[in-house]
Amino acid sequence: MYRMNEELVKNADACYRLAEEKAADYFRVLYELVSQKTYVPALTKDFLSWKQNHIHHPSLLSFFNLGKGKPDSREYYNYIQWLDYTGKLGSYLERSISYIFMRDLGKPLDSTETMNRVRQAVDRIKNHLTTEREAKTGSFSMTGLYRWAQKEGVESTIIWLVEKLKTVSSNIPIGIDAEQAQRKLIKIIAGVLMQQVEEMSSEISTEERTQKLDKAIRLGLSYGLTYPYIDDLLDSDVLSTKEKNQYSDLIRTTLITGSVPLLGKWTGKNKELIRSIHSQLREAFEYIKVRQRPKFRSKFFEQAYVFFHSQEVDRVKDLSYGKYTNEELYIPIILKSSSSRLIARSVLSAPEDEGFDNRTFYYGIYNQLADDFADMFDDMKDGAVTPYTYYLTYHDKRSDLINPFELYWTVIYHLIHNVYHSDTKTSEVMLDRAINGLKRFKERIGTKKYNEVMKLFASGNLNFKRTIEKMVRKADDVDFFDKLLRDHIITILKSERKEQEEFLDTIKTVRHQINDILPIAIINDNTLVVEPIIDAANYSLKGDGKRLRPIVAWVMGVNEYGLKSSTIEPLLKSLEYMHTASLIFDDLPSQDNASIRRGRPTLHKMYNIAIAELTALFLTQKATEEQASLDQFDSKTVLKLIQYSAQMTAAMCKGQAMDLDSKGKPMTLDQLNLMCFNKTGIGFEASLIMPAILAQTNELEISALKKYAYHTGIAFQIKDDLLDVEGELFKLGKAIGKDAENKNSTFVSILGLEGARKAMWEHYCSAMEALQEVQLKTTFLKHLLNYIVNRDH
Missing domain, CATH: 1.10.600.10 (Farnesyl Diphosphate Synthase)
Known part of the structure; x- marks a missing residue:
């Protein structure tokens, strides 16, 4: 047990209680809205307007294009080519980039400045995706990454990053999904980099831009390491219960005191793994700490502590315990889902932005509920407590439990109409995203199981349920670039791992064959020679x-x-x-x-x-x-x-x-x-x-x-x-x-x-x-x- 100053502990607890009170206030707003089913008439009306752009009747042109059918949306290059061929690439990228500006950058879509930035990004990405080099080498190869680094003057940074990622990859133990861990780490680095790019003025000098990009990549890696090395590790069965307690105690002490304690004596079979991770996290923590401006440092530590503690509160929940209240289920989710993106900004010591903070705080639970819905059966198999797994387990015993799927639509309603002030573009993008998530889920688990899930989670309003199901069946043009990227990156990582294994196996097998044929025989039969x-x-x-x-x-x-x-x-x-x-x-x-x-x-x-x-x-x-x-x-x-x-x-x-x-x-x-x-x-x-x-x-x-x-x-x-x-x-x-x-x-x-x-x-x-x-x-x-x-x- 690491000893801590009692005053520091009290301050950390007070900080968490303050955040918890804010989350409780937000939950009360959502609870009232879901109880009154306020979302039903408002979203029904929104869908009536929305469907005009997404439910299309077959045209003569579509008949002639039957031979050029839509490819699987997970086939990266073919899908991009098809979108370009059909003239849909621009709108596809616009809704995708708009969504990223909302989710990751906390920007309002009713802002002229935001939409100008979105259009600039769309033009830049579209041009990149349709160039010959992209088609040949791809953005996610080392070649594509290094060529980008050369343009930005951050070659040394990318070389450093590649070495770090190689170390991380070699340290991910069996029991953790290596590809998903690496994908999340890459996503965090990209997120911090996006925040930095948004903070930079167009008037900035080339030298200063290079310095800021270098810093953002290094900070992104330093923050991102917490996902495979803390989040995934504590969620897995790699560590024993005793080791998890030791490790959690070490992380908590670090965030409360602002200093990484020495590892000390480690009891458990994973001593060498923890020693290596401790060394890497210590280096990453010191890098972040040194580059934090003093006035932002306390905010960073507060957000990091709220994030970690809310995860811990959720992590220790037991699905066999049937008495968790709605508040106990949802408040930690509100906290962890919002603070993770707030950290991505504060890690850069970016200036305070009340609008960003509020939008990000309210937005977080939407992402978490969407992710938990998609993963509910995997979570159920692992015995994890989420609003969906808990509802699946106890809905027939607990009439007081909130239906998480209804809360999901309530959050969407609240964001569109109360946070983003009924902005048309925001409504369009959020409904695109919601229907896309349901379509992907249905495709993944199959129609029969999907219908069973929808029957269980459907709201009491039959007309709204029919509206949703019609959209899921018939709506088109709701795919998103970040989902395509996610699938593509996972495919690349898995393929690379398999190819590397085959490469090493070929090397080993052929080397053995060659070694057997190399020795030169002595032809002379005279043994005296x-x-x-x-x-x-x-x-x-x-x-x-x-x-x-x-x-x-x-x-x-x-x-x-x-x-x-x-x-x-x-x-x-x-x-x-x-x-x-x-x-x-x-x-x-x-x-x-x-x-x-x-x-x-x-x-x-x-x-x-x-x-x-x-x-x-x-x-x-x-x-x-x-x-x-x-x-x-x-x-x-x-x-x-x-x-x-x-x-x-x-x-x-x-x-x-x-x-x-x-x-x-x-x-x-x-x-x-x-x-x-x-x-x-x-x-x-x-x-x-x-x-x-x-x-x-x-x-x-x-x-x-x-x-x-x-x-x-x-x-x-x-x-x-x-x-x-x-x-x-x-x-x-x-x-x-x-x-x-x-x-x-x-x-x-x-x-x-x-x-x-x-x-x-x-x-x-x-x-x-x-x-x-x-x-x-x-x-x-x-x-x-x-x-x-x-x-x-």
Whole structure:
């Protein structure tokens, strides 16, 4: 138990009681409205006006367009294209962006300024969605994100963010939905970023804009970490009850005292998980705290405490307890649903805005009731207490319980007519959203179950129930971009995880196969004859190599071009023989003078310099011999491959000669790029192009593959240079700091650490963009590139 000053505890409790009183006042207003069913005539009238724009009779044009039917609204690219083709994209984006301005930015839609901002955003997003690059690379790829960062001057921030997200992803334990946790974190970052953009004047300088965007992204991540690391963790079964109490106590102490206490002794099986999370949250908390303006700091802590405590009040509820009052069910929801978005603004130390605060406070419960309705069966399965699960459990025993679905419509009525003053645009957007939520719910659970739910939750007014059901059946044009994005992001995250698993499995399986075929047999039957060259070659080949080049060649040959694995075995061996030979030469005292390679002593250390030189030469000849044995392909094709291989070997030698000549001398970036491509990129290129030659691929595809190889090879070398400065010996399998010791020019020495990271991601983007020109699946190549830039060895 963390000790706290009693006065601080009293202040925190007083702050919560004050917020609770405000929420109780709001609940009393809603209770009176729902009791009187005030919403029924008002919303019925609203729907009569609304349906004119959403219930359409078939036209002659629609008959001719039957062949171009509406795609599934969850199919991101197809759906965007269909909206654009039918001329609906503009209105789709307008209602979507209008809704975001209401929900996330707390803006009134009856404001001319707000609607001008909405139209500007719509034009910008529409243009982006319909450009060729968006169609090819997408907004949610690292390439799309980094290209945006370059325009805004926040490349370093995005590189930092990617590293942080990678750490978070690796820390999400089994028992928490990883994709949903990451999606929520991304959503919070985007929300804080939107708040910052709205706060910035159009007159702001480019430098100041960059600084503010940088700060917003870092603050968004710092605040967003609370969702996977506090919210999701405490909602899951990962921690024991005792651990949850310990953890909640730590969070509460932090928010009350304004300081993160030391973790201290942790009792429970999740000690290492909590230690890592504690470290990350502490860093995030300190970042927020330091950047809070003093006069806003107390407000931020108050809102954060109200948010956390209201969640805790809800979290400990037990569905088996049948005596919760309506106030106990709804007041914590009002508090947590409003404070979460208030925090997104206060974390930026944005100036106070009474209109924003009030609108956000009243709006929050609408979102929460909509989300709880959509998730009611999952919540019921988990035993969670929400207004819907509690009503499902006790409606036939407790006549005093408020029907949450009726309250949902009451909140909509109250927002439209009492908060937003019967504004037509607000009514349009909110009714769009409500019907969209019901349509999605019906689609997800099926018509039969949906009808059962509607029968249970329907209001006592039969005409209003029929009105709603008619809208759900017949209304169109109620889809929203943020829902499309949500589905799209989840699909991407799940797909990426699956593809990465398949990529790693392919690497593991093919590496094992390649390791089996690499050893060189001793042909001489005379056991008295020693074969030191073959022994030395096998020693070098047996090291813990990544085998990336032959693995890539196998994937390209077998998976992409349909070649038989057995027929290209000689090619796979030749690539690894050539690569190993180049490493032996590279390690010699006359060159890099390395003592460790692939986690073991280098060849000249294990044997001697002469043997090392002869072994490297021997392996280059074995590589040519293997290529010449590709007897399942016509002779012209094999000759073309050998000629290409010889040219690549010559280029590699030139690259190594440049490297040797540059020792102790400064190099330009262009010189370094040329040298590194010849030394490293050529190997990647060969692993791509040689299978393509055997498959007799067209020149356009070969050109695109060469472009990919060029940028991938340089990205690989930049990562090596970064690891030479930042890596760990036991992970790298070779000595650290050799470049600095040998006074070699590197990307780090020329560009600095930050500049080198930017250069690596620039080459990453260029390589990814090159893949768009290749008429192949390229999933493996995408993940190969991800592996290269994210590896730690």
